[in-house]
Amino acid sequence: MVRRRRLRRRALDLLQFALFLLLLGWLLFEGATRMGYNWQWYRVPRTLLQVYDGEIFLGPLLKGLIVTLEISAVALVLTVAIGLGAAVLRLSGSVAGRWLVVAYVEAIRNTPLLVQLYLVYFILSPILGLDRFWAGVLCLAVFEGAFAAEIFRGGIMAVRRGQWEGAWALGLSRRAAYRFVVLPQALRVILPPLAGLAVSLVKHSAIVSVIAVFDLTNEGRNVISDTFMTFEIWITVAVLYLCVTVLLSLGAGLLEKRLKGAMA
Template sequence: MTAEAARPAPRGLRWRRLRGIAVDLGQFALFLGLIGWLLAEGAGRMGYNWQWYRVPRYLFQAFDGEIYPGPLLKGLLVTLEISAIALLLTVVIGLGAALLRLSGSLAGRWLVVGYVEAIRNTPLLVQLYIVYFILAPVLGMDRFWAGVLCLAAFEGAFATEIFRGGILAVRRGQWEAAWALGLSRGAAYRRVVLPQALRVILPPLAGLGVSLVKHSAIVSVIAVFDLTNEGRNIISDTFMTFEIWLTVAALYLCVTLLLSTGVGLLERRLKGAMA
């Protein structure tokens, strides 16, 4: 580290940075206040009676000094389980389909093209009904695995293009260097191409993971007891529409923010390792 790099920033520069942070925080607080005001004003004009004090019991419950998860947290655990399994299958499907499309097999390439176009151009809800009512009875799957399979197939179509774009972004000279070293096609992918493509693939794949968590709410239509379904059941019993849906949205937001933050840290670490 040079002496200039170690020297502290001038007072004026530090003040401008702090002022910029304060302005950003103020704008964010103003935005949150505006959203809160709109919600309160809309509910007030409808004569809505807020009952936030009743919400904690649906998050957690205490009995004999022990704390147990409430319906919303139980539903959140199911959502996380569905999302984690579906994301793993999405990566496998996306990588496999991308490699097949880049292979020399004409039938394989057309099969992947047909899969990607069919999935990306039809509604997810229709696909879920097809999987649940047609494929699941044939394959002997319950509703949980039908939802996981549908989500993985849907997101896998988008992951295919992400992996394909990342692989094509690797310079041709890297392939030639791998072949010059006598590496097979599979070894070239594992040791040369995919590690370099990962830097390109990771940001859009993180966005896909966030979308998958949000899209997982659709499994509630086939009575999988995820976070959305639990929230809907609570609303039907208590009529606390705004409180429960806002709580459900906040839980989804926490999950997606943690996922985005984790992927951002991993991305910076990869950039530092490959610099």
């Protein structure tokens, strides 16, 4: 009986999602028709893959997708490092460290990402000798790191006080207590919001297109300027982003289940 209810609920959810997609597709088609838009979907595959003399080459959109994935992957690693370091520093006994992290988190979370990108690109990049790619990575990591710091702090504070006391009773140092006792338990709390942050990072990575990084969004804009296929290209770009974020969400869900099973 319970299984039937679950199946019905899933079927209903799938039906609602299909109806939503149909409605969205109809609105796009109707809007484009009233504008007198000429659909050219047959030209879209060439923006993904191109064949010359029997050899297959990546099209501009897939090249841009690879750059987006590179930026997102490097920025995510730096985000985790910045977030964890900031959270540990805020929970430490250093008053100066705590206020420094508070100032960092509040400043980053309450200013626009675009403004931060311009500051990094036009001010920090010449000083540090960074190119466009690394300027974008640094800006994304610093921005998302402020949110990751609060995620890590919440996960660490969710670990019971008795776990800390047990680690100290065993003679573990603060670093060892974090590594072997606290963080493994906090990971179950941290992982779901951290996965959401990774998805957000992939979407926010599109902003690096304003400093001429040839990511997916920038390549899509270039293709549109050459072909005037506005609707087709932006829909394709959106689908590519959606595929990446859905895969990230599914991977995080599987990892979360495995962690729960290992710690049960």
